[in-house]
Structure formats: C-alpha cells, structure tokens
Amino acid sequence: MRGALWRLFYRASLGDHAYQFLFRPGPADEVVSLDCETTGLDPKRDDIVAVAAVLIRGNRILTSSRFEALVRPDEAQPGAESIKVHRLRQRDVADAQPMRRVLPGLLRFIGGRPLVGYYIDFDVRMLDKYTMDLFEAKLPNRQIEVSALYYDRKYRDAPPGSTFDLRFASILADLGIPMLEAHDALNDAIMAGMAYLALRDMTSRGARIQRERFRGAPPPPTGA
Template sequence: MIPRAIKRLFHQVSIGDQSYRFMFERGPADEVVAIDCETTGLNVHTDDIVTIAAIRIRGNRILTSERFEAVVRPEADMQPEAIKVHRLRQVDVAEGPLIWKALPSFLHFVGGRPLVGYYVDFDIAMLDKYILPFIEIELPNPRIEVSKLYYERKYGDAPPNTSIDLSFAAILRDLDVPALPQHDAFNDALMTAMMYVALRDMKERGIRIPRVRTYDVFDPTGG
C-alpha cells in the first residue's frame, strides 16, 4: 500500500481539474469537518452513497448553520439490510441528483480541512470512488478517527487483556453525548462532531475516561 503522504504528493502533480487545487490547502488552522455517509450497502466496489452530511467545527464550536447535506440517487440497488439500517427506500432517493452533481458543492465545502468521522476510512473510500474519476485525485484531507481518540483516552494505559468496546453507543455513553436517531447522515455527523470536541478537550486537559475495574474472584468449589 502506498503511504498516504506519498500519494498526496502524487495527486498534487496529477490532479486533472486545476480548479480543485484548493483541496491541498490546509484551510483555517482551527477548523475541521465532521462527515458521514449512508450507503446502499457496505461494499465499496459495488454499493453507492445515498446521503452525505458534513458539519464544520471551528475551535470548540460545532457550526450546524455551516453544513452540507445531500440526498443522491444511487446507481446500485438498495440492499434490504441497508434499508433496515437507514430506513431509506429506493423510492425515497429516486428524485435526488446523481452524486456527480453534488460533488462540486461538497468539495468546496470541505476544502482542505481535516475530516473527522467514526470509522471515517469507509466514508472516504466511498467518496473517493466518485472523486477519483471526477478530478483524478482522491481526497487529500487529513483524517481524524474519533474511535482512535476515544481509545487513547480510555484504553491507552489499559493493562493487557482489557476488554475493549469502541462501539458508537459506548462512546456516546462515556462522553455523555445525546443519542440522536442514528443512521441519519446529519445526525451521525453531528454526534461525531460532539464526540470530537469532547475528546479533544479531554486530551488538552489531560483527562482520561475511567474504566470499570474487574477482578477475578476465587471460587473454592471450582465453579
């Protein structure tokens, strides 16, 4: 696998549409963008995006007024399991534009800001599937994974064999983030933004998330 830094340099040279060179500019130092996508399934190669949401974060402020949302019409059929998750049927997205029409607005919205997400590599891989043929580069933005930030705050000093839970629900619970209806792209992006702000604040203040201590209890009966 080509290291991301080398790939970024290659894309700076090979970008097809020069009007998108701004993607390689870092943007405001205190801004990041939380993103989320809902898809027809979980296969990057055969499934498509149906909704995209992005929310800017400036310092410790989540700017819900500065957001990007799009419902797009997929070329792939909606998988039954995906419908159960995000509750969007084929008919619900049939009137949306194809993703190619939404990409320019999305790319101008995020610019070169770091992208924050929960298992963000999947969302970026889905987006890159369309962005690469569109402007001949993949998203060059730095990535910030909230599950990694959470792991550092809760399990970074954990002893071996500690049980680890990186689920979305566990992070919400430990950070006391309100649980909005999930698998809605905007709600998921907003909850992810709140996780990021809380975790960054904890890191700056040197605070760790407490773990429940478990002890082996000796049973003389051997049970």
Template sequence: MIPRALKRLLHRATLKDPAYRFLFAPGPPGEAVAFDCETTGLDWRRDDICSIAAVRIKGDRILTSERFEAVARPRAEMRAEAIKVHLLRESDVEIGAPIETVIPRFLAFIGGRPLVGYYLEFDVGMVNKYLRGLLGIELPNPMIEVSKLYYERKYGDAPPGSVIDLSFRAILNDLDLPALDQHDAFNDALMTGMMYLKLRDLKERGVRIARLRDVEEPQTTLA
C-alpha cells in the first residue's frame, strides 16, 4: 500500500485539471468539514451516492449556515435495504443532479479543510470512485475519524476483555448529544460535527469517558 503522504504527492503531480490545485493547499486555520453520504448500497464498487451533505466547523462552532446538500441521480439501482435506511426512493433521486456536477460543487465547498466523519473510509471511498475518473486523484484532505477519537477517550486504557461499542448511538449517548433523525445526510454530518467538537474538548482537557466495569476483578477469599 502506498503511504498516504506519497500518494498525495503523486496525485498533485497527476491532477488532470489545475483548477483543482486548491485541494492540496491547507484549509483556513481552525476549520474542518463534517460530511456524510447516503448510497444505493454498501458496496462502493457497485453502488452510487444518492445524497451528500457537509457542514463547516470553525473553531468550536458548527456553521449550519455554511452547509452543502445535494441529491444525486445514481446509475446503480436503489437497493431495498438502503431505501429502508435512508428513505430515499427511486422517485426522489430521479430528479437529482448528475454526480459529475455534484462532485465539483462538493470539492469547492470543502477546499483543503480536514474531513470529519463516522466510518469516514466508506464515504471517502465513494467520493474517490468518481474523483479518479474526473480528476485522476483521490481526496487529499486530512481525515478525522470520530469513532477513533471516541475509542481513545473511552477504551484507550480498557483492560483485556472489555466490551467495546463504537455505534453511532453509543457515542451520542456518552457525549450527551441530541439524536436527530439518522441516515439523513445532513443530520448525520451535523451530529458527527458535534461529536468531533465534544471529543476534541475532552482530549484537550485530558478527560476520559467513564465506562462500566466490563471485567470483574478476581475475588480473593480467606481460607
């Protein structure tokens, strides 16, 4: 596997359209973008993006007035399992924009800012699927995975045998954050942004998330 730093240099050199060199420049100081995709299924090779949303984070604020939302018209068939999750029907996405017009707008919105997400690898992989064809590159932005931040704050010092729950719901509950309707791309991006800010604050203050004792210590008895 090519190291990410080397891949970034290669992509910068092979970028098809120099108008997108801004992706390789650092974003504004103290800013990041939380984003999420809804898709026709969970196989990035066969499935397509049907909606994508992002919101900017500046310092300790989520700028809901600076958001990106788009419904895309997928080429892949909408899988029944996916429709049950995000509730987007064939009739909803038929009026969406072609993904080839959505991706450039998304890139203009994120710029070179770090990307924040929950299981970000999948969403980034879906965007890269189109980006390789359009520009010959993958997203070069720094990545911030909230489940990793949460794991470090709650389970980083957990003993062997601890029960680990990295679900979206568990993170919301532990951080005492509101649960918006999930599997709506903007709501998911917004909740992910809130997770990031709270986890970053806990880390900066050296505070860990309390957990129940998962493994009982051996009991000793007197003979």
C-alpha cells in the first residue's frame, strides 16, 4: 500500500510540477478502473502494449468516459507466450505511440482518483517505470484490489485448509458478471469495474459469498 509519508516524499521531490494534480484527491464518488496488457510479467524487463482506463462515478461505469491506447513497446517485443494471451503482435503495435507519449494523456484522465483493478499492483508497477522517467515519481494513487475485496466477502474467517480460488473468471462467475472477451485492456477494465461495484455493494450490506467446503493449501489474496 502506498502510504501518506511515501506520497509526501514523492510530491516534494517531483521532477515536473505540472503533475502535481496527481497528488490532489479526485471527486469523492469517482474511481478509475485500469488494465494494462504487456509483453510479459516482469515490470523491469517487459513493456506495455495496450492500456485502458474507464471512469466509475457513484454506481455507474461510464464507458463513454474512457481512455484506451495501443502502445509501441520501447524494448521488449511481444513474444509467443504474450501473444497467446492478448493477441497483439509486433506488427499490430508497430505504428502505435510509445508509452512516453501515451502516458501524459492517461495521467490527465486518471488524475488523483483511486485505481481499481485485478492485480492492480502489477499494472501500477508497469506504469511506474514510465512515470519515474517522466516526472521522477511513482503513481501516488490509492489502489483498490478486486481480488482482496472478493477474498474478504468469501474467504474471510475461512477455516484452516480451505481452498482459495481468486482467479478472475471465478470471481466474475461468483458475482454473476458476464465474461467479456478476456485480455482486451478495455474489456478487462470494465469487468474489474463491474466486480468492484458488486463487491462494494456487498460490503456495504454486510453480505457474504457462500463458499464450498473443499480442502487444500490456501494462497494469500493477491491484493493483501
């Protein structure tokens, strides 16, 4: 979790003060659901090939208020394994803008709003290496991890030996959310947004998700 002292440090040492707006809270009833498609799973070595963000205001996902872009990777190119996931080949992103040009527009769209997502910490770490180059700071936005909200509604206080299933498809199925075409940045952002709204509503009502009684070694929630 990105704490207050950490944010104060980066705000004080910001390399480009034009991005001070990121450190100012956004509207109280707004968050942004974010997803990145990448060339791999190593933020140090891999690059972003697509990014999408959609605004959530109150209980509505405003698909008309969205940001989406293909991105030409700086160094790492889509390989066979990543292409199987997002189906974006090198030629598909060859004419796209590099992230350093995409990033300012994305940041203006996000502002100081909290960021929602599934494995949102990975997406933010992918963006951080570009923000460090742009203004010498990491993204200060609060992160809301969908799998952690789901874990709390389904597995909190689960007995020892319970099996935890935190796969995105399982979360959507439990919440009755339709599965859009997966590993499309905009679709993934929309589905994460729908899961967030459903889980937030359950949390406000104190509702829980019924769990089955299986045995196994439980992994921790991804957003813990």
